[in-house]
Amino acid sequence: MRAVQAQGDPELLAALAGGDLAAMRTLYDRHAPWLSARLTRRCNSPDAVADVLQDTFVALWQGAERWRGDGEVAAWLWGIAVHRLVSRLRGRREALVLPLEDIVGNRAAEPSAEERVLLGIEYGDVGTALLRLSPEMRAVVQATVLDGLSTRQAARLLGIPANTVKTRLHRAKAHLRHDLAGDLA
Amino acid sequence: MTTWHTDDDLLARYARGDAGPLLGASVEQHLLTCAGCRRRIADHVDPTPLDAIWARIEDQVQVPARGAVERWLTRAGVSETDALLVARAPSLRASWLSGLAATMFFAAVGAAWGGPRGVALFLLLAPLVPVAGVAFAYGPDVDPAYETALAAPYPAARLLLLRTAAVLVSSLPLTLLAGLLIPAMSWTAVSWLLPALAFTAVVLAGSTWARPGAVAAVLGAGWVVAVGSASRASDPAAVLTPALLIAYAVAGGVAVLVLCVRIRHLARLGSSS
Numbered sequence: 001m002r003a004v005q006a007q008g009d010p011e012l013l014a015a016l017a018g019g020d021l022a023a024m025r026t027l028y029d030r031h032a033p034w035l036s037a038r039l040t041r042r043c044n045s046p047d048a049v050a051d052v053l054q055d056t057f058v059a060l061w062q063g064a065e066r067w068r069g070d071g072e073v074a075a076w077l078w079g080i081a082v083h084r085l086v087s088r089l090r091g092r093r094e095a096l097v098l099p100l101e102d103i104v105g106n107r108a109a110e111p112s113a114e115e116r117v118l119l120g121i122e123y124g125d126v127g128t129a130l131l132r133l134s135p136e137m138r139a140v141v142q143a144t145v146l147d148g149l150s151t152r153q154a155a156r157l158l159g160i161p162a163n164t165v166k167t168r169l170h171r172a173k174a175h176l177r178h179d180l181a182g183d184l185a
Numbered sequence: 186m187t188t189w190h191t192d193d194d195l196l197a198r199y200a201r202g203d204a205g206p207l208l209g210a211s212v213e214q215h216l217l218t219c220a221g222c223r224r225r226i227a228d229h230v231d232p233t234p235l236d237a238i239w240a241r242i243e244d245q246v247q248v249p250a251r252g253a254v255e256r257w258l259t260r261a262g263v264s265e266t267d268a269l270l271v272a273r274a275p276s277l278r279a280s281w282l283s284g285l286a287a288t289m290f291f292a293a294v295g296a297a298w299g300g301p302r303g304v305a306l307f308l309l310l311a312p313l314v315p316v317a318g319v320a321f322a323y324g325p326d327v328d329p330a331y332e333t334a335l336a337a338p339y340p341a342a343r344l345l346l347l348r349t350a351a352v353l354v355s356s357l358p359l360t361l362l363a364g365l366l367i368p369a370m371s372w373t374a375v376s377w378l379l380p381a382l383a384f385t386a387v388v389l390a391g392s393t394w395a396r397p398g399a400v401a402a403v404l405g406a407g408w409v410v411a412v413g414s415a416s417r418a419s420d421p422a423a424v425l426t427p428a429l430l431i432a433y434a435v436a437g438g439v440a441v442l443v444l445c446v447r448i449r450h451l452a453r454l455g456s457s458s
Binding site for chain 2: 009021030038058078130
């Protein structure tokens with residue numbers, strides 16, 4: 001058991017592909033907490049989140065050999081989870097997607113300028129510009145840009161038509177462009 | 186890679202859904218690449234539902250793969266529970282079915298080329314095939330899922346009848362095909378179906394008193410003696426004369442009636458031992 005816990009995620013995935021349930025348990029302990037927290041921010045139904053988490057790890061058990069062996073296992077897992085979330089919410093309206101919180105609170109944990117670039121999301125101009133977007137537009141930006149969903153998948157996740165996603169994303173980009181140009185001027 | 190890490194306060198607010206869109210997105214991007222912060226967020230997530238979800242995952246991945254019979258039954262419209270219970274019958278396992286096919290093939294070959302003795306062999310085996318199938322379909326001696334079935338809130342009669350239907354559907358066509366391969370016995374190759382069905386009904390009716398295996402053994406022994414003596418006297422097909430065929434039909438009908446009347450006694454199967 002100790003040996004299993006010292007192993008990295010890719011090694012655990014390899015063991016899991018060979019049918020090692022203990023390896024999957026370790027992966028679950030490592031990744032289920034943050035996955036469940038992140039899913040809960042996108043869907044306020046605990047039942048749906050539980051289903052998606054279950055589906056994600058069952059899919060992992062059945063398809064661990066599909067891991068290409070590069071990049072972060074965590075990012076791969078999130079990819080599986082968010083697609084499962086999309087199919088879980090398809091055609092159902094009992095699970096509402098949470099609107100994003102509006103106000104950035106604590107600034108104490110603000111990263112340094114260099115790290116802002118590394119993190120990809122900043123408190124600088126893009127950040128404040130993003131905050132000026134309406135919650136609907138921000139939800140579209142989050143689903144497509146941050147979660148990497150296609151227009152159609154984002155539409156399913158948010159429960160709106162695909163064309164609306166396109167329009168909102170287009171408008172959001174125009175707003176951002178305008179705000180950033182205004183700041184430069 | 187980066188020296189910026191989430192602190193416990195930020196993780197707690199993120200887990201509560203209280204971190205705001207920008208900090209939230211930052212935390213999410215960071216968690217994808219930082220195992221340390223992923224470990225620390227576990228302190229802010231309720232472990233109880235996670236344990237319950239793990240139990241469900243464990244259940245789901247440890248279910249054995251469904252066999253061919255089960256998948257075929259489900260596709261034919263049988264419910265998954267019924268399909269599982271039916272397919273667990275020993276007489277529906279692939280080894281049994283292939284053994285059955287081989288036996289009937291050799292019996293048919295023997296009947297086609299072996300003259301009266303070959304016909305006797307075929308007549309000896311053919312009607313007993315479904316009987317043996319039913320005998321091996323239910324009961325404490327043969328069914329590994331028997332205790333499970335007894336303890337389950339599932340009517341034993343329904344199980345036995347479902348399995349009988351499955352046995353008939355799977356074994357009769359094979360045997361019929363083998364019989365039709367024999368050119369010498371055009372009528373006999375079909376008329377054995379009547380005693381076969383009658384015997385099956387008698388085994389089911391007898392199962393309300395004793396174990397299916399015991400009933401089938403007595404019936405089988407009687408049939409062997411009948412075919413044997415008919416064969417020694419003159420013609421093995423003498424067990425299938427029109428008068429006897431009517432007798433089989435009557436016996437089968439009576440057995441079905443008995444079964445209908447006594448069907449609730451099926452549930453006590455095995456407890457009489």
